[in-house]
Amino acid sequence: MYISLSDRPAAKTAPDAPPARPAGRRRVAPTVVALGVVSMLTDISSESVAAVLPLYLTSVMGLSLLAYGVVDGIFQGASALVRIGAGWASDRTDRPKWVAFAGYLLSALTRGWLIVAQGLGAVAALVTIDRIGKGIRTAPRDAMIAASSAPDDLARAFGVHRALDTIGAAVGPLLAFAILLLIPDGYATVFVMSLGFAVIGVTILGLVVPDRRPRREHAAPGSRPAPLRWRHLAQPRLRVLLVVMGVLSLLTIGDGFLYLSLQDRSGFAGHWFPLLFVGTNAAYIALAVPFGRLADRWGRTRVLILGHLGLLGAYALALIPVEGIGPTLGCLVLLGAFYAATDGVLAAVAGSLVDASVRASAIAAAQTVVAVCRMIASAAFGALWFTVGRTESLLILAVLLALSVPVCLVVVTRLTREAPGGADGSAAA
C-alpha cells in the first residue's frame, strides 16, 4: 500500500485524462492512520491543558493572564522559523520520522514539567517549548503522509489525518472540564492525563510508524540517493503557490475576531462564546475527508483556492445584521469548511509540486507563509477594527477577498495548465 509519488508513471497520464482509477476507493495507508492517531492523542494532550491553563493560572496560582499573553505573542514568530528549519532538517537527513519524533517528544516532556512547574515564567517557558515542538513536527509528519499515500489519494489522506487531529482538539477540552467537574481542583489530574496521552502518542509514533526514507526510496535501486538540491525547492510553481497563499492569508483574520463579531450581535454567540471553536471544529471534522476526496477528483489547487469562499461566507454571515442562532451556526460551519478545504489540501499541493527529496521543506515553506501572513493579517485587522469600526473593516476584508479569490484561481489554473506533464495530481484531474 506504500506507493510514493515517484512510483507514479507520470508520462502515462495525459494532462486532460481522467484519473486511471476513481480516487477514494482505496483504503488510506495504515501509516497515515497511525500518524492521525498520534496527532489525535497529542492534541487531546495539548488542548486539554490549553483549555484549563487560563483557569489554573488565575484561580490556583493567582496570576494575571495579561503578562502571559505578552510572552505568548512573542514566541509565535519563533515557532514559524523553527518550522522551516525542521522541514529542511527532515529533507537533509532523510529521516522525517525521527525529526517529527523529536518534536512530539519535546511537547510530551513539557507535560511532565507542567505538573511541577511554579510561577508564570515557568509556565510561559513550557508553552513556548510546546509551540517549538509543534513547529518541529508538523512539516516532517506531513512529508511522511505524502510519502505513504498514493498520489491520486493524497488530499484525502491529509483529510483523514486532519479529521483525526481535530477530533483530538475537540475531545481534549471536554475531557479536561469533565475532570474538573468531578474533582474541583483537579488540575494535577488534567496534567497527568495530558502527559499520559502524550506518552502514548509518542510511543505509537516510535514503534508503529515505519521509518521512511523518501530520498533514498526515490533513488534508483543500487544507486546513492540524490543530494539535496536547492533548485528542487526553487520551483516557479511552488513560488506562485506561496505568493497566492500569502495574498489570501493576508485577508484571513483570526477566528477570534469573527467570534467577537458574532458575540457583538447575538445573545446565543455571547453565551456560548468560549465554546464557539467547538462548532468550527465539528464542521472541520465532518468535512475534512469529503473535501480531501473532492480535491483529489476535481483539482487540489482549485479546492484550495475556492475553499476561501467558505471564509468569505463566514465574513458575510458575521456582517449581516440578523440576530439569532442561524447566522452564528452558519458562520461556524463555513469557517470549519474553510479549514477543511485548505489546511490539509495545502500540504497535499505543496508536497506534490516539488521533488520528493525536498517535500518537507516545501510543505514547511507553504505553512510558514500562511502562518506569518495570518499573524500580520490579524494585527492589521485589529488596527483597522479600531480605526473604522467592526462592520466596516470586515466589509473591506470581505470585498478584497471576493476580488482576490477569482484572480488567484486564474493565476493558479494557468500555472497548472502550463506545467508540462505535471507532478501535481490536481493538474491532471
Next chain:
Amino acid sequence: MRRILLTTVIVAVTAGMVAFGLSAYADSRADREGAAPVAEADLATVQDQPRIVFRSTAPGDAHGTVAMVPLADPAGPRALTGVVCDRIDVAGDHASCLRTVRGVLTTFEADLYDSDWNRIRSWPLPGIPSRTRLSDDGMMLTSTAFVTGHSYAAGGFSTQTTVHALTPGAADPGDIELFDLIVDGAPLRAADRNMWGVTFLGGDEFYATAASGDRTWLVHGDFSARTLTAVRENVECPAISPDRTRIAFKKDRGDRQWGIAVLDLATGEETVLPETRSVDDQPEWLDDHTVLYGLAREGEPGASDVWSLDVASGSAPELLIPQAWSPSVVR
C-alpha cells in the same frame, strides 16, 4: 516484540492515569467531607451592619461562595449567602457577581443580585472573570473578563471590559475598548490595546487601565464623550478612595511582579506601599487610609487571604480576613 512493548506502554500509562485520577478524586472527596466547619454567623444580623462581603475560600461545601463579616470583627464568624462567585462587589441595593458556570461545556457569566440575593439579571462573559465594580449607588456595573476559548494555535490573551447602566431606560456604555483612547493628545489605535479594571467616580466619569504593547496607562474615562484619556503611565487596576482624593493601584515592579501604590490626585505624588509579595488584584478601600487586597497562599492551591495595608503609616501588611478573596466593603 514491538507489539508487546507497545501494549505494555499503553496498558501501564493508562493504568497510571486511571490510578492517579481515582486517588485524586478520593482525596478531593475526603477533603470536602473532612474539612473543619467554618464558624458561621447569622446572615440577617451581619447584613444589617457595616460589613465586608467577599468570596470564601475556606475548604468545604461553602468554598467559592459569597460570605460576609461585620466590619467590627473581620476575622470572626462569617455569614454565608450560598451564592457562587469568582469576583463579587456590593453597593447600593445591588451585588455584582462574576462566575464560572462549570460543566463539560464551561461558560462564564456576570450576574446581578438584589439585596436579598435573588438573581435579577445576567450577562454572558467571553472568558474567565477578572474584575468587577459597582458605582457607589449600585446603578452602574462593570466587568472585566479574559477573552478565552480560541483554539490553542491562536494564542495571545485579551480582555473585554463592559459597563452596564442599571437605571431603567439608561443607555448601556457597553464595551469600553470601543471608546477613543487618547495618549499624549493623539488617538491610539493599535490592535493590541486592552482595557481593564474600571473604578467609577460618579456621573459620567471613571478611571480604568489601558494597555498596548508593554505599556500601561491610568486612563480617565467619560461615558457620554466615549473617550479614554491617558493621564499617567504604569498604573493598573485603579480604585478611587471614598473621599475621592487618592487612587490605590497595582504597580508593575518589573519581571511581572506587582506592588501596591497610592497616587494623590491633587499633587500627583505616588507612594509605593511596603508590600513585597506580588499582588494581582484591584485594591478596595476599607476607609480613607486603608486598602484591602487578596493574595493567593503560597503552595496551597485555591487558598487565598485578604490583607490590609495602612496607606500613611508605612507599617507592614496585616492579615484581615483569612480564607477570603475579592473583598467589597459596605459602609
